[in-house]
Amino acid sequence: MSVLGQLGVVLGGLALAVVLLRLNFWRALLFLFPGSVRIEPEAPADQMDLPDALAPLAGQLQALGFTPLGSHEEKPLLQRATRSYDWAHLGERVFATLHLGTDDLPRLYLLTPLVSGDSGGFVVTASYRRPALDLPGYRSGSLEDASPERLLRAHVRRLEGLSPGAASDFTWEGRVQAGRAWYQGLGRKEIRRQNLQGLLWTAIALAIVASSFLGRRAG
Known part of the structure; x- marks a missing residue:
C-alpha cells in the first residue's frame, strides 16, 4: 500500500x-464513577417550567392524588444537565418523576425510598424499558407505556413486605436527597448495566x- x-x-x-x-x-x-452525577434542586412547585409534552401525564398524576414538589437537575460528567419534575403521593409514600428522554418522549418513573431496616434501599417502577433487578432492599423494573394509574398499582404491589420511609420524608428536599443516595448507593449496579x-x-x-x-x- x-x-x-x-x-x-x-x-x-x-x-x-x-x-x-x-x-x-x-x-x-x-x-x-456513577456517584459523580450531580443532583441539584432547580425550581419549587409554583415555579416549575413544565414542558407541554409532560402536561398530560402531570394532570393524570394530580388526579391520582400526587402533589407537585418542584424540579431538579441531574448532570453527569461531560454532559449537559437534564431536568426532572417531581411529585409525591403522601398516602402511598411514592415519588413520581417526569422527564423527557433522549428521544424527547415523555418518561415517568415512581420511586420509594425504604427505611434503614431495609438497607436504606429503593423500589423503582418505570413506564419505559428499564433493567429488572430484585436485590435485598432494591427492586427495579418497568411496565412499558403503562398509564400512571396502572404504574402506581404495580408499584404499590411491589412495596409489599417492605418498609417505605415516613410520609414526612416525601418532600422536595427528600426527593433530591433520595436521588443523590440512589446514584451513590444501590443504583450503581443498574447504572453500570446500562x-x-x-x-x-x-x-x-x-x-x-x-x-x-x-x-x-x-x-
Missing part, C-alpha cells in the same frame, strides 16, 4: 475513534488510537 493509502487508513481510523469517543466516553465515565456498552466502545476507540500511533512509530 502506498504512503498516501496508509495515511488514509490511519486518518479514517482516527476519525472513527473520535466519533466513538464523542458518543461513549461520558458513558464510560458514568460506568466507572452503560457497559459505552465502556466497551470507549475501549475500542482508545485501542484504535493506540494502534494508529504504534503503527506509525513502527513504520
